[in-house]
Amino acid sequence: MSALLRLIAVLLVLGGAYVVVTRPDTLPFSLPWQASEPGAPSPGTPGPTDGSTLRTDPLGRVTDEAIEAFVARQPISLQALRARKFPGSALKVVRTLNAGVNYSRQVVSYQSEGLTIYALLTVPAGPPPKGGWPAIVFNHGYIPPDEYRTTERYVAYQDAFARAGFVTLKSDYRGHGSSEGEARGGYYDPGYTVDVLNAAASLKKDPRVNPKRLGLWGHSMGGQLSLRALLVDPDLKAASLWAGVVAGYDVLATDWKRSPQTPPPVIDGLNRRYLRLLSPNSALEDLRGRPIQLHHGTADKDVPYSFQKALANDLRAAGQPVEAYRYEGDDHNLSQNLGVALRRSVAFFKKHL
Template structure:
């Protein structure tokens, strides 16, 4: 039987930082695993298994909550390397420059582009459907691919094609340090704050295109890009109208540190500890890089897809993120897919059907 998501209406919105962090519990868990490239296959087979439903688990043990913050009352900036710092920044984007037309299909044109992200130039891929527009639009945030081998537009090729054929303008950001983008610093890369800046500037740049309806822009992120998307939602509420995350990393920064950075880039984890303190000595620093700390700022509906057999980003991560979003009165829907792994192949068509329905409903509301 097809799985039912768990939609939650935001209703009368109340800030719940205390309840949120109480449910989250900033317990530091060590997870063994390896970071796998997230280059999505270019094709997919038809769905062969039914997705399962999920319910919200019971809250875990809690620690002392942080001070409350809303979209109007920002949390204090303890460190410049933090999500509260992004909350205070302006994301104006700028002109999307077409560099080279890659291809023309029956449904859209595909261009290599660049756009400004503050003082950084970021490359990416733009897909524009045929027709006059204005069209709804989506910024795509790809998952982890080793930057030294990454090529422009890599990682979400299936999603680019599917969404453009469904009538969306698509801007796939390469992020800084990837493809033809300007270089990225170690801290902005490992903290993912640089990538979050690039995603938010991509939204602002996309809204300036004549073919785009600026009132109907969404964001979709996969794996690491799911974490970037959640960061963007807490950093700049209202920047997009809706968000979709696939097989996302954890919304708790230290879980990603244990799962990916320490096993694969231990020197990067050591550098974070040297510059900013250990997780025991500087818990506020690590909480300040965790989107769940600020879920009470999210104003957009969120659709989460996750496979139950995902051994790269464990399914409990999305279950917990979904539960904490709900605790913060966010309109969150979690769709679990029985037997689906991190790459999302058999049931990917079903997930995209649901994604397009969700986006059309939310962007046209």
């Protein structure tokens, strides 16, 4: 059976639509220091992002504490996000859709930084169990914001979790479809992460949901958002990441080539330390045993399989539990192994939520 026929067979079984390849958005890795001469800059080198002066040691080297303080001032950093509040709001029903096999489907809205964000909500049929249903914040990958529609893409994926008895909430993110706000990308601007965290907070307010049984699913860019959200909100218990952009920023800045004609930039030691500390990967000890599951195809042309390997290695080095699945020859959407990967993710959440 050809790969195309296998894909069609899987989609017919799952009863949903397939997601188009999701190209990552541009990574504006602006570095705070000019990488000219090797070694540390001279004492008092200003960080041009905010004009501050970095502390140096007696030998004129920038200290780790100074870099950490500089990182903490960046809005995308874990430190900055942890200092914020994510109240969410009650989920407001906008439109009721045709029901799934054993669950309802609705377009809903919630509030995030004063913006109205739309989302697709599924709720299992029947009365909730004691304490409420387990729930998954469903984080999609890159789709051009002006092409995005709430009810399109990822239908089969979301259906698999909904059938298994999970509430799911797929946020559009700001600037996507009818959602308010500006779409600035998911890697170097905190907006989408804020929307994910407010989506989780909104689920906690829903009386049908058990706020102690919340997890995250993320694909591609959504993998990065899920990883960062997991490290910001300790109430989120587990994450399943598919073909995620989940390597550290130090790796993304050099190993994510756009084309053979675009060589990777040369980054000096100071900027590499900055990028590493800015990454969620630098704080994996803060997971405190909350598990992560990884899925990636080796023939992924959009996000290299090496990114999964990098995060898996970082998690193991930090002593954190991880399941990592390698799909030989599969693509960015795991089209050849979609059913297997979904069953593994459902089993993972049933175990940990």
